[in-house]
Amino acid sequence: xxxxxxxxxxxxxxxxxxxxxxxxxxxxxxxxxxxxxxxxxxxxxxxxxxxxxxxxxxxxxxxxxxxxxxxxxxxxxxxxxxxxxxxxxxxxxxxxxxxxxxxxxxxxxxxxxxxxxxxxxxxxxxxxxxxxxxxxxxxxxxxxxxxxxxxxxxxxxxxxxxxxxxxxxxxxxxxxxxxxxxxxxxxxxxxxxxxxxxxxxxxxxxxxxxxxxxxxxxxxxxxxxxxxxxxxxxxxxxxxxxxxxxxxxxxxxxxxxx
Amino acid sequence: xxxxxxxxxxxxxxxxxxxxxxxxxxxxxxxxxxxxxxxxxxxxxxxxxxxxxxxxxxxxxxxxxxxxxxxxxxxxxxxxxxxxxxxxxxxxxxxxxxxxxxxxxxxxxxxxxxxxxxxxxxxxxxxxxxxxxxxxxxxxxxxxxxxxxxxxxxxxxxxxxxxxxxxxxxxxxxxxxxxxxxxxxxxxxxxxxxxxxxxxxxxxxxxxxxxxxxxxxxxxxxxxxxxxxxxxxxxxxxxxxxxxxxxxxxxxxxxxx
Numbered sequence: 299x300x301x302x303x304x305x306x307x308x309x310x311x312x313x314x315x316x317x318x319x320x321x322x323x324x325x326x327x328x329x330x331x332x333x334x335x336x337x338x339x340x341x342x343x344x345x346x347x348x349x350x351x352x353x354x355x356x357x358x359x360x361x362x363x364x365x366x367x368x369x370x371x372x373x374x375x376x377x378x379x380x381x382x383x384x385x386x387x388x389x390x391x392x393x394x395x396x397x398x399x400x401x402x403x404x405x406x407x408x409x410x411x412x413x414x415x416x417x418x419x420x421x422x423x424x425x426x427x428x429x430x431x432x433x434x435x436x437x438x439x440x441x442x443x444x445x446x447x448x449x450x451x452x453x454x455x456x457x458x459x460x461x462x463x464x465x466x467x468x469x470x471x472x473x474x475x476x477x478x479x480x481x482x483x484x485x486x487x488x489x490x491x492x493x494x495x496x497x498x499x500x501x502x503x504x505x506x507x508x509x510x511x512x513x514x515x516x517x518x519x520x521x522x523x524x525x526x527x528x529x530x531x532x533x534x535x536x537x538x539x540x541x542x543x544x545x546x547x548x549x550x551x552x553x554x555x556x
Numbered sequence: 557x558x559x560x561x562x563x564x565x566x567x568x569x570x571x572x573x574x575x576x577x578x579x580x581x582x583x584x585x586x587x588x589x590x591x592x593x594x595x596x597x598x599x600x601x602x603x604x605x606x607x608x609x610x611x612x613x614x615x616x617x618x619x620x621x622x623x624x625x626x627x628x629x630x631x632x633x634x635x636x637x638x639x640x641x642x643x644x645x646x647x648x649x650x651x652x653x654x655x656x657x658x659x660x661x662x663x664x665x666x667x668x669x670x671x672x673x674x675x676x677x678x679x680x681x682x683x684x685x686x687x688x689x690x691x692x693x694x695x696x697x698x699x700x701x702x703x704x705x706x707x708x709x710x711x712x713x714x715x716x717x718x719x720x721x722x723x724x725x726x727x728x729x730x731x732x733x734x735x736x737x738x739x740x741x742x743x744x745x746x747x748x749x750x751x752x753x754x755x756x757x758x759x760x761x762x763x764x765x766x767x768x769x770x771x772x773x774x775x776x777x778x779x780x781x782x783x784x785x786x787x788x789x790x791x792x793x794x795x796x797x798x799x800x801x802x803x804x805x806x807x808x809x810x811x812x813x
Contacts, residue, residue: 351684351687351688353684353687380687380690385685388681389680391680391684391685392685393677393685405689408689458689
């Protein structure tokens with residue numbers, strides 16, 4: 299990799315009590331690149347993401363964003379990092395005490411100090427970007443369907459035009475067609491912003507569509523990392539089992555008997 | 557010694573909890589005095605915690621004042637001290653019953669609501685979302701509630717004191733046959749400033765405890781709906797107990813020398 303990585307994880311460890319979740323994760327995301335981390339449930343995908351965001355502190359190892367080590371960054375450096383990131387949460391995590399447009403404009407009003415009237419116009423434009431009309435702007439997030447909530451969450455994540463985007467299971471919990479709509483929107487938004495993206499997913503269709511590169515997390519380590527075009531041909535039995543979705547294979551499933 | 561192990565375990569867990577709550581309180585106070593401060597949210601919470609608690613506090617203190625007049629009359633008439641009823645009512649209300657009853661009622665109403673709201677925000681990742689949107693959850697969620705509790709509880713208690721004394725007056729004059737002028741005179745004759753002030757200080761302490769415990773338990777809740785339910789219970793129980801403990805401590809600080 300010639301240019302310096304946007305996000306770089308080196309030997310990241312994280313344990314919760316006796317349970318070692320991450321055991322030395324190494325991963326780079328280049329500027330403008332979209333990386334999908336795939337892996338089964340409970341393999342530490344979410345923990346990896348939360349460590350990068352600073353919501354969890356790794357026990358060991360370093361995480362650098364734009365060359366600044368986040369594990370011992372000052373609060374100001376951390377705030378600066380968060381100011382240029384956007385995140386779409388698995389359950390959208392919309393603020394249910396606020397209306398849809400206030401959710402989308404939240405980062406602009408609270409984070410950037412933009413006037414609510416101007417922020418509202420931006421919010422409505424972002425909602426249009428994700429295929430939602432201005433009629434939903436004043437609705438409560440609770441009255442929207444799951445797919446609509448995800449799209450509002452995406453609009454909120456891109457509202458501040460971030461350089462880095464995180465997607466936590468973007469297609470989980472919605473129907474396949476809406477999942478495909480979300481995937482297309484993610485690709486479109488990341489391209490338009492020229493942002494680096496890190497997606498965690500176990501949906502291979504989604505990973506194929508969104509990602510330039512795929513990294514597979516298993517037993518706390520990245521066991522395969524390569525271009526998305528190679529996932530079907532790569533010589534890695536773990537990856538092949540996951541991609542094919544077979545029960546038989548080298549992956550140790552968390553099942554006692556079937 | 558299998559008997560001592562669990563006792564020690566419980567004691568250590570308790571100490572760890574006290575430590576965590578203290579750190580949480582320290583962080584809250586730290587964020588209270590450093591910008592940005594969300595005044596809009598503080599006013600919203602003052603409405604939520606203060607204004608909407610008025611009916612509950614008014615009902616509680618009204619009937620407390622009424623029953624106090626009735627009870628002290630029937631007790632004091634045994635040694636012909638009926639004339640002390642008005643004084644007993646006003647001193648009991650301002651020093652003890654006003655702040656403690658209002659505190660316990662608000663703990664049930666507001667403490668539970670805070671824990672449930674923040675707890676739900678925690679388990680649905682809304683608190684994480686706040687962080688990713690460059691907003692400190694302490695400043696955005698915790699500080700407005702704690703400041704509102706600290707400010708509005710004394711106001712609530714002052715109103716509750718007045719309503720409680722009114723309740724005593726209504727019973728005293730209409731039921732027990734006191735002369736209304738002399739009842740009012742007796743009410744104010746022996747009342748000292750410190751009686752009222754100590755009650756208001758207690759109210760501020762209780763307001764801090766209620767909102768802090770609600771926020772603490774909500775903030776640290778985990779495990780979905782059950783976790784939020786647990787947080788709500790813990791918030792109400794711990795704030796109620798802490799209200800009664802701190803009530804004794806504040807009373808001792810004020811009235812023993």
